[in-house]
Amino acid sequence: QVQLVESGGGSVQAGGSLRLSCATSGRAASMYNMGWFRQAPGKEREFVTWITWNGGSTRYADSVKGRFTISRDNAENTVYLQMNSLKPEDTAVYYCVAGRRTLLPGQTPRSYDSWGQGTQVTVSS
Numbered sequence: 001q002v003q004l005v006e007s008g009g010g011s012v013q014a015g016g017s018l019r020l021s022c023a024t025s026g027r028a029a030s031m032y033n034m035g036w037f038r039q040a041p042g043k044e045r046e047f048v049t050w051i052t053w054n055g056g057s058t059r060y061a062d063s064v065k066g067r068f069t070i071s072r073d074n075a076e077n078t079v080y081l082q083m084n085s086l087k088p089e090d091t092a093v094y095y096c097v098a099g100r101r102t103l104l105p106g107q108t109p110r111s112y113d114s115w116g117q118g119t120q121v122t123v124s125s
Helices: none
Strands: 003-007 010-013 018-025 032-039 046-051 058-060 068-073 078-083 092-100 119-124
Touching: 003 092, 018 032, 018 092, 018 119, 032 068, 046 068, 046 078, 058 068
Parallel strands: 010 119
Antiparallel strands: 003 018, 018 078, 032 046, 032 092, 046 058, 068 078, 092 119
C-alpha cells in the first residue's frame, strides 16, 4: 500500500476557495488511480471525485461538479483538489484515496486500498 498525506484544509467563508493536496509516499503516484471522499458529522462517507493514474479521465459527484477540479502531477507524486464557490454543505473531513491502476476507479470506498488521515474543511455562511 502507498501512504497518503493530505494538506491544505482549513476554514473559509461561503463563496471562497481552498486547494487540498495529497502526496504519496513509498510508491509512485503514477501507479494509482486516485480520488477524494468526504465525511460530514453524522453522515456517511461520500464520493467526491476520482482521476485515473495518467490524468486522462476524471469524474465528479453531482454536488461538486463545476465547482471542484481534481488534477495530478505524477512527477511530484501529488494529487490536488481545487475547491471553488464553497458552500456550508461542503464542510467535512476530506480523505485522499488511492487504488490500483489496473482496476477501474469507482465511487465506493471499497474501490480504494489506501486512505489518508483526512483534512478538515469548514465553510461558514
